[in-house]
Structures are given as C-alpha cells and as structure tokens.
Amino acid sequence: MNINVVINRSLVYSLLTIFMVGFYQLATEVLGTVFTNVARVHETWIPLGAAVLAAVVFQPARQRIQLAVDKTFFRQRYDYQKAVLGFNARAQKSLEPGRLMAGFADAVGATLPLERLGVAVVAPSGADPRILLREGMDEKAALALLSLPASAAEAWAREQAVRTTDGLDLTEQHLLESLGWDVVMPLPFGSGALAGCLALGRKKSGQRFTREDLDLVETLAGELATGLQRIRLQEEIFSERASREKADELNRLKTEFISSVSHELRTPMSSLQSLSELLGSGKVTDEARRERLLQLMAGECGRLSRFVHNVLDFGKIEKETKLYNIRPAAVQPLIREVLDVYRSGSAGGELVLAAEMPDEPVVLEADQDAVRQALLNLVDNAIKYSSGRKEVTVRLVPGSE
Secondary structure, eight states: OBGGGTSOHHHHHHHHHHHHHHHHHHHHHHHHHHHHHHHTSOOTHHHHHHHHHHHHHHHHHHHHHHHHHHHHHBHHHHHHHHHHHHHHHHHHHOOSHHHHHHHHHHHHHHHSOBSOEEEEEEEOOTTSOEEEEEESSOHHHHHHHHTOOOOSSSEEEOGGGBSOOTTEEOTTHHHHHHHTOSEEEEOOOOSSSOEEEEEEOOBTTOOOBOHHHHHHHHHHHHHHHHHHHHHHHHHHHHHHHHHHHHHHHHHHHHHHHHHHHHHHHHHHHHHHHHHHHHHHTTOOOOHHHHHHHHHHHHHHHHHHHHHHHHHTOHHHHHTTOOOOOOEEEEHHHHHHHHHHHHHHHOOTTSEEEEEEOOSSOOEEEEOHHHHHHHHHHHHHHHHHTOOSSEEEEEEOOOOOO
C-alpha cells in the first residue's frame, strides 16, 4: 500500500506528529498526577520527573510507530530505503567487482524486479577503451551504450517505458529499442579513470518506470560506482606494492648474482696466482713438475674462460637456464687435480691435503667443469674455516646402484 497516491506524504507525517505530541502531553499529565497522589506532596520536581520519565518511555514507542507507519502507508519508500542501506553495507565488504555486482543485482531485483539488468565499465584509453566489467550484455551492446553522446539529462530512456520524462533524454530511443533496453544511466564516476553505464530492461510487472524507481536505481548506481572506484584503487595499491616487492626481489637477486660470480671467479684466479708465483720463484726445478703445474694453469684458464662465457650469455641468464655438458667423467682424476691446485699454492706444512678413494674407477654422468667447481668450493671452504694446522681429507664413497 502506498498512500502517496491518495494523500500527500507530508500530511500523514503532520497528523502523526500531532498525535504523538498529544499523546506525550497526556502521558506527562497522567504521570505527574500519579506521582503527586503517591507522594502526597506538591514539589516542583514532580512535573519535571514525570516529563523525563514520559520521554524515556515514549522514545522507543515513537520509533516503532514511525516504522509501522512507513511499512503500512509508504511501503515502497520503506523498501527502497532498506535496499539502499543493505547494498551500502554489502558494498563496503566487497573486495572484487564480481561480488559487488552480485550485491547490486540482488538489491535491484528485491525491490524492482526486471527482466534484464546490465552494467558495463571501461577504462578509457584513446580510441580503444578496455572493458573492465561487463554483466548482462554483450561487448557490442556495451560499446554502443558507452559511446552515447554526453547529455545534460540524468539518463536515456524510451518514452513508452517511463511515466515521467522529466530529466530524461529521449533522443536515443531507436538505439535503446534495438538493443532491448528501456532506460540507460551513466555511472557517476566523475572525471576519473573509469566510465560506465547501467542498463535497465522491462519491469516484470509490465508497468512503466516511476520517478521513485529511477531515483532508487540512481542512488544504487552511485553506491556501485563508489564501490568500483574503491576496489580499483585497492587493486592499484596492491599492484604497486607487488611491483615494489618484485623490484626489491630483483635487487636481491642481482646482489646474490654478483656475490656468486665474485666467489666463482675468486677460486680460479687465486689458483692461477699461486701457480704463477710458484713457477716464477724458481723453486720448481723438476721439469716434470713444471710441466704438471703448467697443465694445471692451462686447465684453470680454460675453466675460467668457460665460466666467463656463461656469465656473458644473457639469453641463458634471462631464461634462468644453464647448459651442462653431460658425459661420462671419472671422479678420481678430478679430485687429484683439485688437490694439486691447492698443494701447489700452499707454503711449508701449514696445509695437509689427503684423498681416500677406491682403486676401481668411479665414473659419473656429469659435467666435468661443474663437478670440478663443486670440489674446489668444498675444499676452499674447508681450508678457509679451519684453524691452526689445516688438514683436509677428501673421501670418495661409491654409491650403490
């Protein structure tokens, strides 16, 4: 029941106000008389106390009466207000456009059942706008509605679909009819990074849209636009934070990469320096030993060259891949070579290096350079973190098949 059809709303509220004031005065008089008769005195505080007590008792009653009148005589207005408040509360909790749109559709459908409801939101980017949200309409229809010329009116509508044409633009009736929509409203994003529209189909009741219907949808559309802007802002903040974290991670990886490269280069360069100093000192007079040291230097130079070549291969670094030359490799010769490198660079008896290996050859399917580098790192760390007289033993234990 909507009494606005018969009686002006303000008149009903005026009559209700007169009734409530009269009731309040009557309650005050009755309570004052009761207090006076009970107390048997005529103190000035009795009327004041009666008025306060009447006000305390009357306040909840006034609210219930107001609510009952709204539900009984202004049911449509009451339902519309309830829908707006309910959607507003739900929108504040929505963290993604899909859930926000679902809440909007529920709010409209509960109070204004429609055959169709559509929403389209884009991020304008020159001649090729990017659709961010599209519900209830295809892409062609969305772009057609979003391209409607700016109008001073609050909405575009078909004349036969509305009871009032005040504030409505009727110049696009042919387009709306071809797309199957009765009313199209722009979403009030303001001058920002978003633009959008809301399209209303026929009412399931077959009746035309009233001014109250359009006001309801316009209010809900404002809440929807505010919610979408909030969600987009949150996404931008999250994206910026993710970009910052990614940049920090890249900086950390760069630091680790430089540290790793420095570590990998330090070992062969130290070996070359030790070998060259030993050969240059003239202490090695045995020709066979000199030839062995020169072979070790050549091997270290080759390994260093291959490592630098891999570092400079940007394609492999970007793909986070490294190619290994996998082939059968005997482990015992690699261990002896690594130990010879460190023995050649040691002075006196400060460093004792030993190897415990089986007599039978141990062969692995592996990259010889990678295995050699791993052994060099292990021995280098063992020497570095040993105190006093350094004794390092490399033990090779064949695994079971």
